[in-house]
Amino acid sequence: EAGVAQSPRYKIIEKRQSVAFWCNPISGHATLYWYQQILGQGPKLLIQFQNNGVVDDSQLPKDRFSAERLKGVDSTLKIQPAKLEDSAVYLCASSLGNQPQHFGDGTRLSIL
Amino acid sequence: QKEVEQDPGPLSVPEGAIVSLNCTYSNSAFQYFMWYRQYSRKGPELLMYTYSSGNKEDGRFTAQVDKSSKYISLFIRDSQPSDSATYLCAPSGGGYQKVTFGTGTKLQVIP
Secondary structure: OOOOEEEOOEEEEOOOOOEEEEEEOOOOOOEEEEEEEOOOOOOEEEEEEEOOEEEEOOOOOOOOEEEEOHHHOOEEEEEOOOOHHHOEEEEEEEEOOOOOOEEOOOEEEEEO | OOOEEEOOOOEEEEOOOOEEEEEEEOOOOOOEEEEEEEOOOOOOEEEEEEEOOEEEEEOOEEEEEEOOOOEEEEEEOOOOHHHOEEEEEEEEOOOOOOEOOOOOEEEEEEO
16 A cells, blocks of 8 residues: 655755645545644644545644645645745544554755 | 654663653544654654553553543653654544644653
8 A cells, every 4th residue: 555645855945935836645545634743742643634625723823824625536735835834744634434643754854 | 742652752761671652732623543653754654543541452552541531642662772763642633533643652662
């Protein structure tokens, strides 16, 4: 079974620029999550999708972050404009029903 | 008070030692308890998954949950250098409820 795929693995941008991350979940997994993991901290949920509908986006900074999951499969997370404090690893996870989440290896974002 | 508290370490032990990793939590609604292992520059990997109070064993790993004291433990027997990683406790209310991650404990097993 192929795991959660994410790209790119690394991204370096300057503050105020925009950036997008892509995630392909495990086949058949209806629930998809985006997390932000700052160095030395645990993952923090940004947004949770059930198929292509949003279940929880309470911790998504909506003035600069957006996410979509068209057709209920792949998802993209965008930041525009980026701030220095957005430097983090962005993790995508997926799950089947109420089973535990499986994570991708993340995109490491550095803001200069 | 954070919902989940976890000592960040780092914890350094010699190979073969028994390791005890712990978390406390405050939300009584948590019913499912996960431990994830995260290697450097990798995503978290599910290690153990338990429901409610009690023990669960899988090879060298034992997860223990005491809901009365809101205390979660992970024991690693005969620790190996390959166990060197960050261990994240992650309780949840179950279903589609949010998983709340601890800060992670960084473990180093010295050969």
